[in-house]
Amino acid sequence: QVQLVQSGAEEKNPGASVKVSCKASGYSFSTYGFHWVRQAPGQGLEWMGWISAGTGNTKYSQSFQGRLTITRDATTSTTHMELRSLRSEDTAVYYCANTRGTWYGAHLDYWAQGTLVTVSS
Amino acid sequence: DIHMTQSPSSLSASVGDRLTITCRASQTVSIHLNWYQQKPGKAPNLLIYSTSSLQSGVPSRFSGSGSGTDFTLTIDSLQPEDFATYYCQQTYNIPLTFGGGTKVEIK
Numbered sequence: 001q002v003q004l005v006q007s008g009a010e011e012k013n014p015g016a017s018v019k020v021s022c023k024a025s026g027y028s029f030s031t032y033g034f035h036w037v038r039q040a041p042g043q044g045l046e047w048m049g050w051i052s053a054g055t056g057n058t059k060y061s062q063s064f065q066g067r068l069t070i071t072r073d074a075t076t077s078t079t080h081m082e083l084r085s086l087r088s089e090d091t092a093v094y095y096c097a098n099t100r101g102t103w104y105g106a107h108l109d110y111w112a113q114g115t116l117v118t119v120s121s
Numbered sequence: 122d123i124h125m126t127q128s129p130s131s132l133s134a135s136v137g138d139r140l141t142i143t144c145r146a147s148q149t150v151s152i153h154l155n156w157y158q159q160k161p162g163k164a165p166n167l168l169i170y171s172t173s174s175l176q177s178g179v180p181s182r183f184s185g186s187g188s189g190t191d192f193t194l195t196i197d198s199l200q201p202e203d204f205a206t207y208y209c210q211q212t213y214n215i216p217l218t219f220g221g222g223t224k225v226e227i228k
Contacts, residue, residue: 037219044208044221045157045159095164095165097165103215104153105212105213108165108210109167109176
């Protein structure tokens with residue numbers, strides 16, 4: 001069965017970077033893409049970006065102004081989300097979710113358990 | 122960016138009630154509108170995709186309709202496990218955006 005498993009919780013100082021991983025299993029990795037979505041404490045969902053697992057093509061929300069990079073490694077069936085120059089407002093649970101095909105008309109079918117990233121001095 | 126507005130932001134309902142949640146887009150999203158359910162401490166779960174298609178395994182009491190800018194999620198005969206927060210999402214244009222959520226609580 002399809003399973004997405006993320007890396008563990010992180011605590012970072014302001015200005016640092018964080019890299020969260022999401023390992024996929026139970027399906028052909030390259031046939032899906034991945035979205036990254038975050039949720040600040042008590043708040044709604046915010047879409048961050050998408051990567052095609054097959055081609056590596058990406059789309060990002062401009063809200064992250066060049067601080068965000070999403071990558072994938074087909075050899076380990078893993079996608080990574082790196083966010084740089086962290087500030088307190090980046091404290092959130094970060095989720096990966098997969099989707100068939102491209103971002104257009106996508107629906108986020110399976111979600112990982114989420115990773116809490118806390119930014120505090 | 123396409124702004125998604127959900128209403129109401131919260132509501133109280135009883136088991137057995139019929140519920141309708143609306144989602145309005147600031148510009149057309151065609152039929153590319155999804156609905157998710159989220160329970161506290163859990164990841165969201167896809168309920169409805171492409172406006173009206175029921176995700177596999179989701180009970181048939183959930184349904185969706187609409188097109189263009191106005192969409193609805195309907196829950197027929199609310200069950201105890203349906204008390205949660207519901208989000209709409211457009212996947213028509215980058216950035217993909219979510220509505221602010223509708224929290225359904227027990228009356």
